[in-house]
Amino acid sequence: MEEVEQISVFSENKPGKLKRVTEILKEKGINIRAITIASSNSYGIIKILVNNPLKAYQALKEKGLSVALIPVLAVEIEDKPGGLSKIAEVLKEHNINVEDAYGFVIQSHNKAVFIMKVEDIKKTRLILEGENIFLLTRRDLYEI
Amino acid sequence: MNQNSNIEFISRESLEKLQLSRLKETLRRVYSFSPFYKNLFKKEGLTPSKIKSLKDLPLIPFTTRKDLRENFPYGLLSIPLNDVVRLHTSTGTTGKPKAVFFSRNDINSSAELIARSMKMTGAEKGDVFQNMMGYGLFTGGLISHYGAERLGLLVIPAGAGNTERQIELMFDFKTTVVHITPSYALYLADVMEEKGFNPKKDFNLRILYLGAEPYSEKTREKIERIFTVDAYNSYGLSEMNGPGVAFECKYKEGMHLWEDNFIMEIVDPSTGEPLKEGEEGELVLTSINKEAMPIIRYRTGDLTYIYPEKCNCSRVHRRISRIKGRADDMLIIRGVNVFPSEVERILMDLPEVGRNYQIVLDRKKDLDKMKVRVEIKRDFFDGSLDHLKKVEIKIKAKLKDELMVTPEIELLEPSSLPRTTGKAKRIIDKREI
Numbered sequence: 001m002e003e004v005e006q007i008s009v010f011s012e013n014k015p016g017k018l019k020r021v022t023e024i025l026k027e028k029g030i031n032i033r034a035i036t037i038a039s040s041n042s043y044g045i046i047k048i049l050v051n052n053p054l055k056a057y058q059a060l061k062e063k064g065l066s067v068a069l070i071p072v073l074a075v076e077i078e079d080k081p082g083g084l085s086k087i088a089e090v091l092k093e094h095n096i097n098v099e100d101a102y103g104f105v106i107q108s109h110n111k112a113v114f115i116m117k118v119e120d121i122k123k124t125r126l127i128l129e130g131e132n133i134f135l136l137t138r139r140d141l142y143e144i
Numbered sequence: 145m146n147q148n149s150n151i152e153f154i155s156r157e158s159l160e161k162l163q164l165s166r167l168k169e170t171l172r173r174v175y176s177f178s179p180f181y182k183n184l185f186k187k188e189g190l191t192p193s194k195i196k197s198l199k200d201l202p203l204i205p206f207t208t209r210k211d212l213r214e215n216f217p218y219g220l221l222s223i224p225l226n227d228v229v230r231l232h233t234s235t236g237t238t239g240k241p242k243a244v245f246f247s248r249n250d251i252n253s254s255a256e257l258i259a260r261s262m263k264m265t266g267a268e269k270g271d272v273f274q275n276m277m278g279y280g281l282f283t284g285g286l287i288s289h290y291g292a293e294r295l296g297l298l299v300i301p302a303g304a305g306n307t308e309r310q311i312e313l314m315f316d317f318k319t320t321v322v323h324i325t326p327s328y329a330l331y332l333a334d335v336m337e338e339k340g341f342n343p344k345k346d347f348n349l350r351i352l353y354l355g356a357e358p359y360s361e362k363t364r365e366k367i368e369r370i371f372t373v374d375a376y377n378s379y380g381l382s383e384m385n386g387p388g389v390a391f392e393c394k395y396k397e398g399m400h401l402w403e404d405n406f407i408m409e410i411v412d413p414s415t416g417e418p419l420k421e422g423e424e425g426e427l428v429l430t431s432i433n434k435e436a437m438p439i440i441r442y443r444t445g446d447l448t449y450i451y452p453e454k455c456n457c458s459r460v461h462r463r464i465s466r467i468k469g470r471a472d473d474m475l476i477i478r479g480v481n482v483f484p485s486e487v488e489r490i491l492m493d494l495p496e497v498g499r500n501y502q503i504v505l506d507r508k509k510d511l512d513k514m515k516v517r518v519e520i521k522r523d524f525f526d527g528s529l530d531h532l533k534k535v536e537i538k539i540k541a542k543l544k545d546e547l548m549v550t551p552e553i554e555l556l557e558p559s560s561l562p563r564t565t566g567k568a569k570r571i572i573d574k575r576e577i
Binding site: 006008010011012038040041042043044045047064065066067068069070 | 527554555558
């Protein structure tokens, strides 16, 4: 199973930096599913989920940006109170630490996606699947 | 000792006679002991006996910072190692530091110069001297300490930093004399005020010795006003003595360079040609009263000029102007000497760092701030903020360990620093002196 991949871009914390990234994606016709920024003083990382990660990765790299493809798990959750809590419970029981995470809603009042980065992605996948938790595939995610 | 027999007030003729005899003795010793000097003399077809007058001194080639480093650690040593009682290293150098050795007599003569300098400014037994220069490998702390004790002052070996404790000590023990860098003096005044003290009235300060970094006459006046003290300019370098090579007298017009211990020349920094009194150039010093490690015609890198006129105090030792800058690219950050080439070497040793970097110097609240902007290597980035932070901490620690200055690190995207055609602008100094 090929993991879902997120694009991470190293960026200085300055006006215009986000524009440069999104401009390149726009030119290549790449669609953004989710975006989040983690920053530390003068610099940060722009994390983007797109419909075609490899194409986005190459396009950004060609333009000289520092970019990395990061495998993540995309967990489908129900868009209702307690939806994320159910996943969190499983993670806790199996002592799995979430290094990085963000979420977004795909169908209001119906489905949401919880993106998370964990240390052992294969093991976590098996555990979640064993608990009947649905994980989105690349295709699922890119075709939203 | 009355003024006539005092070494500070002898005639020019007697001084030069003393200089020549001390020079000859020094040359004989370095020639017979130091492998570096033996070699240097031989290469030039020289022997010490060819130096017959002070005018012959320029026959001997210069000794440079590079020579000291290449002949580290013992190449310039001119006495047996078991007669050496002290090692110091010069500030801000790395990898191979400049090692400076002192015999017992050297410690005494260095301390004597400090005692003489302090006495010249009116410090005396009964004064309480708080030494805020760094102790340890740096000569500033210990040599000043010995000198002040020799003069009979009560010495508080406070060392550098810990501002609140400094203020407490000054207050509790009624400190009257302080040796301090000018930027730290200004900072100290700020902290005193923050703590509710009045720097003018709540302390017993009367004399401040300022040194180790360039500053202007305006800054001196400001410091004198803030503390209501007399502030005196001082000059020194580890390779020669540590502090106490040259000091201002009560007239505060230039620093008397102790010519019974050093022969000074001013040369054109690019050609090495001698310049006349009054002309600005690089100070070249020869130590003539050192046993362990005399240095002949040392290129200090400091730009200054010799006052042609005699000082009103009538001391025979000529004066040099306050240091106007550097002949090389050495930076002085909080009194610590930093060479951009060293910063570059440290950065380039780190696999995460790209080719380009920039050093930005600024002064905030009167304290120097050094920021190093570093481009990260494209291949290094793995998408983890954690890794970036670790790299930032690693670069900071590495620079701090080797430079003895704690920089702020700014990680940059690859190829983001401006590149002018050819050489990139590596140093941005926003500090006003």
